[in-house]
Amino acid sequence: MLLILLALLLALVLSLGVYLHIDKIKSNRIATLILAKIPGGPGALDIVRQPLVTSPLSFYQDPYATSSDPRKRAYVTILYNEAYIPGALLLGYSLRKHGMLDPSMAQNMVLLYLHERLSKKAVALLKESGWDTRAVDHIPHPPGRPPFGRFMDAYTKLRMFELEEFEQVFYMDADTLVLRPFPEIWLYPVPLAACRDVRKVQGWLKNINGGILLLKPNRRLMQHMLEIAPVYEYNEMTAEQGLLDAYWAQVVTILPYTYNGQLGIRRMFPEVWEVLSKHVKIIHYTSIKPWEWHAPSSTLMERKLWWDMWMEMEVDRRRQGLKSLGDLGKATRLGLERHSSDA
Helix, strand or coil: CHHHHHHHHHHHHHHHCEEEEECCCCCCCCEECEEEEECCCCCCCECCCCEECCCHHHHCCCCCCCCCCHHHEEEEEEECCCCCHHHHHHHHHHHHHHHCCCCCCCCCEEEEEECCCCCHHHHHHHHHCCCEEEEECCCCCCCCCCCCHHHCCHHHHHHHHHCCCCCEEEEECCCEEECCCCHHHHHCCCCEEEEEEEECCCEEEEEEEEEEEEECCCHHHHHHHHHHCCCCCCCHHHCHHHHHHHHCCCCCEECCHHHCEEHHHHHHCHHHHHHHCCCCCEEECCCCCCCCCCCCHHHHHHHHHHHHHHHHHHHHHHHCCCCCCHHHHHHHHHHHHHHHHHC
16 A cells, blocks of 8 residues: 555656756766756656866866976967057067066066968067067867957967966966066966956956966866867857856956056046056056057056157167167057147
8 A cells, every 4th residue: 555655646746747956077078967857757858058167277286386497487478460569569578677587587488479460570570579489370269159359369369378388377468568577476376367357337347357367388278178168158259268267267366456457447447546556567458559549548648658668668679789660659659749739
């Protein structure tokens, strides 16, 4: 009799439907969180898949170890075309001025660029500025997941994880400029560190800004990010920044804005920028670039910083017996003169 009652109870449960929750994660693979419903009794599982990943830390033997050898540290930037060459040239100069004085700081400057996107003349100028130039292959966006147009080449930035001859890399977008030394950055014993993003209208964000990154190269980790990107949930419109933000969400170390003084802060929160600007070590010319003459007059002071250092770089080039850069910085100078006369 008891067995009959149990059988009837089981049949009743099945007739109402059974929800199965499975969250077993298989190491180093995309796992699935499965919610399966069996309508009206036993039948085919209706599976909804959402990708999960193994922690990025699993790709490192010791993710929180630091290197005491400055030869194993590098500053890295990337160019997808020649539009940012003025920025890369001055970034290189500012690194040699402020980023390599202390013997504990990195003594390497690596510039990645896409094959056939830069002329021989451009590459020669970059080498004169101290960059170790390295041509790399393009990394396309995941199939069916195009980002905003200006980020179409940005997944190529992930090539920085391939630089395994270095134990630590400090990545900087070519529209950044070093204003003060920052030797303490190399003491952060972390696999990835970044500042949070700031955007027009949205203001302060929880997402990271990919313009400044402290990281430990790891080729296998990079390959894994690209393997899961077609199905991984992240903000695909911001390309590699969105992927990095989602992939590293649980373990990223957040840096203070002194290492990524985004001009978005200047535009959105001028009272904050007034205090922050006195301590910013790296300024990030987000949105309009300082070498573009039509930049808004509200950023006049920050563009003057850029132009003053450009002129300083020209003096240094003459001292080395190098040719003047000519009109490369002309747009910035014209913009400054235009806005100064308007005032």
